[in-house]
Amino acid sequence: MGDSNFLDQFKDDISSNVPGFIAVSVTEVETGVSYVSLSNKDDFDPEIASAYNLEVVKAKKSAIKALGLDSNIQDIMITLTDQIHIIDLSEKGDYFIYLAVDSTKANLGMTRALLKKYKKDIVNKL
Template sequence: MNIESALKETMAIDGALGAALVDYESGMSLGTIGGGQELDMEIAAAGNTEVVRAKVRTLATLGITDGIEDILITLGSQYHLIRLISGSHGSLFLYLALDRARANLALARHGLKRIDNELKV
């Protein structure tokens, strides 16, 4: 699955508001979809790059060698889900913003895992 297909599949997850594929080492977004005036996906992608970098540094400082699967940020009306891409993709993560009233968090995590497994960058 290529980047465009992965982002479209991500937006098919119930409650999806916007998604991005991001390289957290460079801070570059490889693609975004959705969002709008209330959710600028470029700004969200850049901001979440800092979240991922901070967590990676913290784990290294603690000597924890286990890899991060995902990071969840819960807001009053939204879930922000960050899935680090596994395998040989380097330092990529898939970011998904969800409408909390319409989303099923377990199914969203399962969907991102499936997309991760099929993504070819």
């Protein structure tokens, strides 16, 4: 993967600019390897969350195949009582960005727009 400074920049940009930021990670779908992760809560491990979210991605891919759909996952959003979790897949589906935010502080439209913006910064480097 080469120089990982762009991943450090990515997590800094996300954590600094996304209101309600809790955690972020970038994970390879095939291997489950996390390229980078960051959390602002000691009891919230984004790598553990990504491992479980990988299973969500795989299940959804299986469902799409079983339904015979000619479609790819763009993102998966899970709304909890006090958090929003977004699983944003790369165009090729080879990795995903997992982002958790505090739903009382986050604006969903802004969060998704910022995630898309910062995703562009890393999409060609992974």
